[in-house]
Amino acid sequence: MAQVSMTVNGKSVSGDVEGRTLLSSFLRDHLSLTGTHVGCDTGQCGACVVHVNGESVKSCNMLAVEADGAEVGTIEGQANPDGSLNVIQQAFQEHHGLQCGFCTPGMVMSAAALLKENPKPTEAEIREYLEGNICRCTGYHNIVKAIMAASGQDVGAIAAE
Amino acid sequence: MYSFEFEKPSTIAEAVAALGAEEAQALGGGQTLIPTLKQRLAAPAKLVSLSGIAELKGVCVEDDGALAIGGGTTHATVAREAADKYPALADLASHIGDPAVRNRGTIGGSLANNDPSACYPAAVLASGATIRTNSRDIAADDFFQGMFTTALADGEIITSVRFPVPQAANYQKFLQPASRFALVGVFVARFADGVRVAVTGASEDGVFRWTEAEQALSADFRPDAVKDLKVDPSGMIGDLHGSKEYRAHLVGVMTRRAVAAAG
Structure with missing residues (x-):
């Protein structure tokens, strides 16, 4: 066992983990932050995307010990300080960017990483950035619309497919 | 995933020493190795993380104009920092996997794994690059030795890759x-x-x-x-x-x- 300490959503946390404990398990099972979802558990679906030192990573594909000392951001830290939905979450709601909601935490975290890097992405850039986030309900269209809206751009420009 | 001992050295010398242990395995960004461990296709006794070694990271131009990329440099960093110096290489790096994978996966890890469908081996071989390890320089033409097989010896670490920049x-x-x-x-x-x-x-x-x-x-x-x-x-x-x-x-x-x- 090893002790790990990190900052998660601005709070200092620590815990004893095995070398093989995944970051996703540490967040969900040790910290009870179950908003981070584990879908495929193979690094493909993106439901487990969190931010580590400001960059999106698949938390099921990273050991918890590798995040020792890191700043970690999860979906639980995305809402505004008063508890209201942030601009991306609000846009997902308004544009029906989710149906079952399982992929949504990863989608929102990826969208946040994209908008930090590229505040006004084109539709093509959004679709390419979401390559590692799989959604089986929406057909992606409303997710793309939501991210366009969250970036302050006109969603009317996106033609229905 | 089977249990393993975990070590995270901060220098190449410490990593080489740690990899001298029986059944030790280097861990780069883990984007292939961790899924492999989950499937129990590999069962190292010890995993030696290379992510804490600062001297393995970064992109720089050498005196003769060649581009040197540290073995622990992520695909995202190569995509960003090689864009002016070797645009075709940066473009390749910017299309490996997906953004989250590119934030963790490393050039050294990709080359050491030598997946037959990986992108980096094509750039390294076509550029006539040199793979530098903790003990020697290996020409790209000698490095790749078949599917998932390279010239690397047990415990040998890719410290950097030197790319001559084509016209x-x-x-x-x-x-x-x-x-x-x-x-x-x-x-x-x-x-x-x-x-x-x-x-x-x-x-x-x-x-x-x-x-x-x-x-x-x-x-x-x-x-x-x-x-x-x-x-x-x-x-x-x-x-x-x-x-x-x-x-x-x-x-x-x-x-x-x-x-x-x-x-």
Whole structure:
């Protein structure tokens, strides 16, 4: 066992983990932050995307010990300080960017990483950035619309497919 | 995943010492190794993380203009920091996997793994790059030794990769629609003394140089120069995503596209 300490959503946390404990398990099972979802558990679906030192990573594909000392951001830290939905979450709601909601935490975290890097992405850039986030309900269209809206751009420009 | 001991050294020397242990395995970004461990396809007694070694990270230009990339440099960093110096390489790095994978996966990890469908081996072989390890320099032509096999000895670490920068280059990848790995990927690099063409995804022996195309393109760097060349389908990978003949055909198509795009 090893002790790990990190900052998660601005709070200092620590815990004893095995070398093989995944970051996703540490967040969900040790910290009870179950908003981070584990879908495929193979690094493909993106439901487990969190931010580590400001960059999106698949938390099921990273050991918890590798995040020792890191700043970690999860979906639980995305809402505004008063508890209201942030601009991306609000846009997902308004544009029906989710149906079952399982992929949504990863989608929102990826969208946040994209908008930090590229505040006004084109539709093509959004679709390419979401390559590692799989959604089986929406057909992606409303997710793309939501991210366009969250970036302050006109969603009317996106033609229905 | 089976249990293992975990160690995170902060220097190359410490990492080499840690890897001297029985059944020790280096961990780069873990984007292939962790899924492999989960499937219990590998069971190291000790995992030695290379992510805490600052001297393995970064992109810099050497005195002779070659680009040196630390073995622990992520794909995202290469995409960003090599964009001005070697645009074709940066473009390749910017299309590996997906953004979250690119934030963790490293060039050294990709090369040491030598997946037959990985992108980086094509760039390294076509550029005539040199793989530098903790103990020696290995020419790209000697490094890749077949699917998932390299010249690396047990416990040897890729410290950096030195890329001569070509006059013109381009990488074209035909995506396998499910995995998004290269079904066939071709990297074409034109240097003052000739053209090199490396193909990934296609062969059962992993990345290879298409020497007939190199000769034709060295004489005449236009897509038409290779239009009549045929690749022998025997030895190509054949699976449900594409037959041997289909991959052999794609090698020609991707080569022509890469030459056209390289200009």
